[in-house]
Amino acid sequence: MAETPPGGDKVNWNSWHDFWVMGGYAFYVWGSYAATLLLIIAEIALLKMRRLSAVRSLRQNTNTQVS
Amino acid sequence: MNQPILLAGGVNVFKYAAPQTFYPLAGKLMPWFFWTAALLCAAGLYIGFFVAPTDHQQGEAYRIIFIHVPAAWMSMFIYVVMAFWAGVGLIFNTRLSHMMVSALAPTGAMFTFVALWTGALWGKPTWGTWWVWDARLTSELILLFLYFGFMALQAGIDDARRADRAGAILALVGVVNIPIIYFSVKWWNTLHQGASVSLTSAPTMAATMLSGMLLMALAAWMYSIATALHRVRSIILEREQGAEWLKHLPEATK
Numbered sequence: 001m002a003e004t005p006p007g008g009d010k011v012n013w014n015s016w017h018d019f020w021v022m023g024g025y026a027f028y029v030w031g032s033y034a035a036t037l038l039l040i041i042a043e044i045a046l047l048k049m050r051r052l053s054a055v056r057s058l059r060q061n062t063n064t065q066v067s
Numbered sequence: 068m069n070q071p072i073l074l075a076g077g078v079n080v081f082k083y084a085a086p087q088t089f090y091p092l093a094g095k096l097m098p099w100f101f102w103t104a105a106l107l108c109a110a111g112l113y114i115g116f117f118v119a120p121t122d123h124q125q126g127e128a129y130r131i132i133f134i135h136v137p138a139a140w141m142s143m144f145i146y147v148v149m150a151f152w153a154g155v156g157l158i159f160n161t162r163l164s165h166m167m168v169s170a171l172a173p174t175g176a177m178f179t180f181v182a183l184w185t186g187a188l189w190g191k192p193t194w195g196t197w198w199v200w201d202a203r204l205t206s207e208l209i210l211l212f213l214y215f216g217f218m219a220l221q222a223g224i225d226d227a228r229r230a231d232r233a234g235a236i237l238a239l240v241g242v243v244n245i246p247i248i249y250f251s252v253k254w255w256n257t258l259h260q261g262a263s264v265s266l267t268s269a270p271t272m273a274a275t276m277l278s279g280m281l282l283m284a285l286a287a288w289m290y291s292i293a294t295a296l297h298r299v300r301s302i303i304l305e306r307e308q309g310a311e312w313l314k315h316l317p318e319a320t321k
Contacts, residue, residue, distance in 0.1 A: 012116070012117060012119075012120065012121065013117075019116070022127045022130070023121065023126045023127030023128075024126070024127070025126060025127045025128040025130075025192055027188075028128055028131065028188045028189065028191060028192050029127060029128065029130050029131055029188075031188050032131045032134055032135070032184065032185040032188045032189070033134065035181070035184050035185070036134050036138070036181050036184075036185070039177050039180065039181060040177075040290075043173065043174065043177055043294060044294075046173075047294060047297045047298055047301070050298065050301045051297065051300070051301045054301040054304035054305050055304065055318050055319075057304075057305075057308070058304050058308070058313060058316070058318065058319050059318075059319055059320075061308060061309065061313075061314075062313075062314045062319045062320065
């Protein structure tokens, strides 16, 4: 179990090109990671939108009741 | 039936069951969970892509494992947590428990979809097919429908209390699907491989692969807590409209 230390000589990839090709499985591996990333971005965007609209209606309620 | 429960403010356990006390607490905790998730994810991806070696049988395709397994675990675990809060909500009639159930559902659905999607992209190069109607895949698809069904049910009922109760019952009934998913690879002859990691035996994978996967699982855990806390805060604002304490929040007066 001789593991290469992080930042040491690379065992997995000889170049960035190698990395992106992913041993011929680029479509499957990056397709998985890209979809997950997109969904996380979408979820965070939806969370922010929901928060904004909740705060907006809270302010409207507060203001109409004060005046 | 509909009387609001009196929350015992003095009892520690119930103190944070009041939306009023939970709302600021959730706001304080949320960024910590979010950034912990980001750090764990970065560490997990680094180990997953640069430290963990190529798999002898599957080549680089196996690297899908670093999202597939954590997402699948999370999809099941979130549902169990939802069912737990649904039960607490039904028994103690606590508003916040029901809000927590609603707050968890979209994130659970997201992880279920990720598990199915990455599973399809993993199945194609390793099994030669995107999809097969075997027990593991089918029960996970049913889980996705349970999440969607829960959200549709809640969205379809105008009265919040009735929506809460209906949703809670669906969450509790649906939880029987979770052991079916988990044990499906044991109970039936499935194309899906058995568990690589279990509580009772040593994991059947390289230590670096395992540590990358566990870091990603922890990241998914922290992310789920962060999103649930964020969403439950919005739900509190939506549901508690008109409550006096809301008017004194800094975000109400700014």
